[in-house]
Amino acid sequence: MPLKQYKAFTPVRRFRQSASYAEITKDKPEKSLTERKLRQAGRNAQGRVTTRHRGGGEKRRYRIVDFKRNKDGIPARVLAIEYDPNRSARLALLGYRDGEKRYILAPNELKVGDTVLSGPEAEARVGNCLPLENIPTGTTIHGVELQPGRGAQLVRAAGGMARLVAKEGEFAQIRLPSGGIRVVQVRCRATVGQLGNVEHENRKIGGAGHKRRMGWRPAVRGVVMSPRDHPHGGGEAKSPVGGQAQTPWGKPAMGLKTRRNPKTDRFVTERPKKRKSK
Numbered sequence: 001m002p003l004k005q006y007k008a009f010t011p012v013r014r015f016r017q018s019a020s021y022a023e024i025t026k027d028k029p030e031k032s033l034t035e036r037k038l039r040q041a042g043r044n045a046q047g048r049v050t051t052r053h054r055g056g057g058e059k060r061r062y063r064i065v066d067f068k069r070n071k072d073g074i075p076a077r078v079l080a081i082e083y084d085p086n087r088s089a090r091l092a093l094l095g096y097r098d099g100e101k102r103y104i105l106a107p108n109e110l111k112v113g114d115t116v117l118s119g120p121e122a123e124a125r126v127g128n129c130l131p132l133e134n135i136p137t138g139t140t141i142h143g144v145e146l147q148p149g150r151g152a153q154l155v156r157a158a159g160g161m162a163r164l165v166a167k168e169g170e171f172a173q174i175r176l177p178s179g180g181i182r183v184v185q186v187r188c189r190a191t192v193g194q195l196g197n198v199e200h201e202n203r204k205i206g207g208a209g210h211k212r213r214m215g216w217r218p219a220v221r222g223v224v225m226s227p228r229d230h231p232h233g234g235g236e237a238k239s240p241v242g243g244q245a246q247t248p249w250g251k252p253a254m255g256l257k258t259r260r261n262p263k264t265d266r267f268v269t270e271r272p273k274k275r276k277s278k
Helices: 011-015 198-202 208-213
Strands: 003-005 017-019 032-034 061-064 075-084 091-096 101-105 129-131 140-142 153-156 164-167 171-175 181-185 189-192 267-269
Touching: 003 091, 017 198, 075 101
Parallel strands: none
Antiparallel strands: 003 017, 032 061, 075 091, 091 101, 129 189, 140 164, 140 189, 164 171, 171 181, 181 267
């Protein structure tokens, strides 16, 4: 999907690049599959800010997405490809033969009129959802479950794809987009294919106003604050004085490994490789 270019009649428009939305076939969502979405503005139940730099933004309705894909054996026809303001991937509106409609994450090559199927008897082709034990090794997948029946939790962002590396006994090895290898049960389900909107990572916001409409508020750098407001503050050079970068509360930042889950560490057989700086 190519990116949309803008005429440079303002400095902001000169550098902005956004999706062309050429694959979108329906403007308004299916009303029965949406619900009200409350905005928290980064605050918890006590009204305190727990996530900084959030607030404002356009009103949104939440699309109810079928991550479990548990309607087995009933073919579904793709009725439309829709935009979802709550996620980077596109949505595919499915119409089942019994009249029910559901949303799923739209794979890259799925088009209106195609038929998809879920269940162990489904064929391993784009859009079909089936257990890992029924998917051939080396297949590109997305929407992977961590526990059977819980629903897709891994690889749900635009352009995301994982690869089924190996199967041995009750477990399968999956290479994630980060480069790491994760072990999951072969009874867990996954959807075949790569997610659509592949060019999402190459877009350019271009201006501050667009960022505000997305729900992001301004972020002030720590080096321009005073020492009492941030560990990086103070000094005439306007730069942190060596050592580890820190958060406003003195915690290490930028490079600190944040993953701490001893219960699931045994399922990660290979860590993501460090990316080389350009």
